[in-house]
Amino acid sequence: MPAADPRDRPIAVFDSGVGGLTVLHELLVSLPQEDYVYLGDSARFPYGERTPEELERFGMDIADELIARRAKLLVVACNSMTSAALPALQRRMLETTLGIDVIGVVRPEAAQAVAVTRSGRIGLLATRATVASGAYERAVAAVDPHVDLLAVACPDLAPLVQDPPGGDLFTRELEDVVRGYCAPLVEAGVDTVILGCTHYPLVRPMIQRMLGRHATIVTSGAALARQVEHVLGSRDLASGRAGEGTYSFLCTGDAGAFRALGTRFLQMPLTEVEHVDLAPSPNAEVPAWPRP
Numbered sequence: 001m002p003a004a005d006p007r008d009r010p011i012a013v014f015d016s017g018v019g020g021l022t023v024l025h026e027l028l029v030s031l032p033q034e035d036y037v038y039l040g041d042s043a044r045f046p047y048g049e050r051t052p053e054e055l056e057r058f059g060m061d062i063a064d065e066l067i068a069r070r071a072k073l074l075v076v077a078c079n080s081m082t083s084a085a086l087p088a089l090q091r092r093m094l095e096t097t098l099g100i101d102v103i104g105v106v107r108p109e110a111a112q113a114v115a116v117t118r119s120g121r122i123g124l125l126a127t128r129a130t131v132a133s134g135a136y137e138r139a140v141a142a143v144d145p146h147v148d149l150l151a152v153a154c155p156d157l158a159p160l161v162q163d164p165p166g167g168d169l170f171t172r173e174l175e176d177v178v179r180g181y182c183a184p185l186v187e188a189g190v191d192t193v194i195l196g197c198t199h200y201p202l203v204r205p206m207i208q209r210m211l212g213r214h215a216t217i218v219t220s221g222a223a224l225a226r227q228v229e230h231v232l233g234s235r236d237l238a239s240g241r242a243g244e245g246t247y248s249f250l251c252t253g254d255a256g257a258f259r260a261l262g263t264r265f266l267q268m269p270l271t272e273v274e275h276v277d278l279a280p281s282p283n284a285e286v287p288a289w290p291r292p
């Protein structure tokens with residue numbers, strides 16, 4: 001039975017796979033009284049190699065599914081999707097759902113990084129799609145146009161974290177890959193580094209070691225959780241519950257694989273994972289993008 005009081009509806013969180021569980025983790029800690037539904041679009045992973053048109057279309061498919069499940073707020077826990085499609089998703093939700101809010105991960109992180117940097121030189125590690133979008137440059141410049149951003153695309157990192165060869169994540173090979181991506185940032189002497197992909201917090205200690213102790217790492221989770229709290233407060237949508245809420249999982253790929261990987265990202269027990277096939281959204285005006 002769908003909840004009659006909109007405050008009792010779940011917050012929906014989504015990503016290309018399990019990476020967004022690092023954001024859900026933060027939400028479960030910061031706003032434990034809320035209910036959550038998480039969707040991992042693992043059948044179409046990695047988003048980091050997708051075009052903006054594809055990402056916009058995928059975002060609409062997912063939004064339709066989550067709205068049908070009575071979500072009161074959509075959280076895009078994927079930097080690639082946020083960078084490419086957040087304004088379009090916000091526009092469409094405003095037009096088609098009587099104003100369900102959609103919030104994403106880029107802006108809160110950019111604001112936090114600008115607040116933290118002393119040298120005015122920030123580094124960014126992110127997927128190819130996120131770097132190509134220029135979304136972080138714009139978000140940083142909107143807060144302070146005198147802060148420089150050095151962006152490094154890390155095409156191999158999210159796939160290695162999501163699906164480590166042989167199942168073993170923390171290998172020398174991974175260390176070499178991470179060192180390679182960090183090298184330009186170390187050379188440029190940035191003092192603050194944004195982890196611009198929700199998969200990367202899993203290898204944060206390794207990244208910190210490569211960057212050095214002096215570098216401050218900024219991730220999406222905590223800043224985004226604060227923004228969720230503000231949205232719920234301003235819309236009078238915060239749950240009035242005193243105890244803990246529930247959380248559940250949907251994925252478009254193999255539910256068993258999602259379950260096996262997910263616990264490590266969530267750092268909490270995973271409940272049932274339901275497989276869903278997403279219907280193409282009638283709201284998506286962009287044409288299907290032919291893949292090679």
Ligand code: DGL
Pocket residue numbers: 015016017019020045046047048049077078079080081127130158196197198199
């Ligand atoms: N978790 C996605 C992000 O935050 C990246 C992984 C992918 O390429 O799908 O950008």
